Amino acid sequence: MTMQPATPTVLDSPLARKLSAFVRLSTDDLRVVSDLFRRRRNFGIGVEMIHQGQTDQTAFVLASGWACSYKILPGGTRQIVDFQVPGDFLGLRSVLFRTSDHNVEPITPVQASEVTQRDLLSAFAETPRLATAVLWAASRDEAMVVERLVDLGRRSATERMAHFLLELGARLRLVGMGERSGYSCPLSQYLLADALGLSAVHVNRVLRELREEGMLTFQKGRVTFDDYDALVELAAFDRAYLDHEGPLLT
Amino acid sequence: MTMQPATPTVLDSPLARKLSAFVRLSTDDLRVVSDLFRRRRNFGIGVEMIHQGQTDQTAFVLASGWACSYKILPGGTRQIVDFQVPGDFLGLRSVLFRTSDHNVEPITPVQASEVTQRDLLSAFAETPRLATAVLWAASRDEAMVVERLVDLGRRSATERMAHFLLELGARLRLVGMGERSGYSCPLSQYLLADALGLSAVHVNRVLRELREEGMLTFQKGRVTFDDYDALVELAAFDRAYLDHEGPLLT
């Protein structure tokens, strides 16, 4: 019922790509996805999208740009829980449940689709496979939080950095924004520090070390894997929870 | 339709207590809960209940005893992601989704109710309020993982310990196993170390320090809060995500 024909572009959004990697979705399913996330909103850098304690009933899907979710400590320091890249959900939990326990703000200018609780639930009812796919994505996000936990608890700064950048690469490839050789990445060393539980100074030293060892280069907004296999080895990176070969559900 | 009358004991399980704290459940709802989790199994210390990569379609609810979920790193070290106390779910995610990405094993002898995917989903269909309550519990668990992430990333060893023991106390009170003054706790210093990302030696020093400062005492399997308010202050403990006054949904 849309004016314009359903272009391949619409059906090939980052979200559609990601979901398709895990659950085989029909063209009709994909059309529901693109209809659901048609309403776009723009956010500037640093403009809070979701605030701790808020009880909105809306969530977002990132169409373009990067964001991060974090918690502020009384001391003024913060811990970044996760970064969001195109195709990722923001505030899915606060839609399904009650309040948000963290903040989300853009790192770059962001375009995001807004979706209400009602629309989401009715889309789920209409296309159950979509519900499965979305819940899968939510589950994967939780697995990544656990992986970050292991990072902080039991990996050295260098291993942490390697593991993090590998994981990010795998996520980006899933939505067509990265290759095995590397990807472009707008994260500053300060943001990396807040995510990895390090000081910005040490982030810099770690990156230098990795570069001098010929493992990876992160300069001018681009991550280049100079020796992918060595990195995987160093970080004990287990692709299992990210790199599925094809759709799990056919 | 049970032979024996519904005793208060059955309806007052740790799980029923916890769920009731967040969603008002009718006696009928509670009966569904107790029916659902009637089938009990016993596990000895160290006997794996859930194994990384397994694709069982069963989950458990702890009836008595303590367990922990963890990931093993290639180096042989491990990171404990969370402890489970009576009333907590084990492997809820692997029921709703596909595979488990971590291991779960008992710390003390454990009695747990087994529940299959089928039974759980049909119970949800029968009593929607139960589904809400369970999803709430799952969401709370995820919030705790995030809190642990903040622990590891941005809190000192002392703050971490204080925050962790306060959180554990709040969880136990929810199921009637602790008071404001303290609680009994079977965790060894080695387990604490694996959970908090510290060495066992340092755990010992931190506990001594907290004891000498008159904040808390952890000896002979019992945690005693010597100065609760000072601890809350030290750890920047925010009860919000745990300590709800009454049922959220009435």
Next chain:
DNA sequence: CGTTTTATTGAATAGCCTCAATATCGGTGG
């Protein structure tokens, strides 16, 4: 172009770890 953010490097320090030794607890069998 100045101005602000971001990156880079050095020096000194603090926090936590490892290694190592001893003490205590809880159970187990003689």
Next chain:
DNA sequence: CCACCGATATTGAGGCTATTCAATAAAACG
């Protein structure tokens, strides 16, 4: 009931990792 054993707890000494403070360089931005 006691001697013994493994697991847990406790304490010291020295070392490594990452931090803080501080200063400079390089980009990014209007």
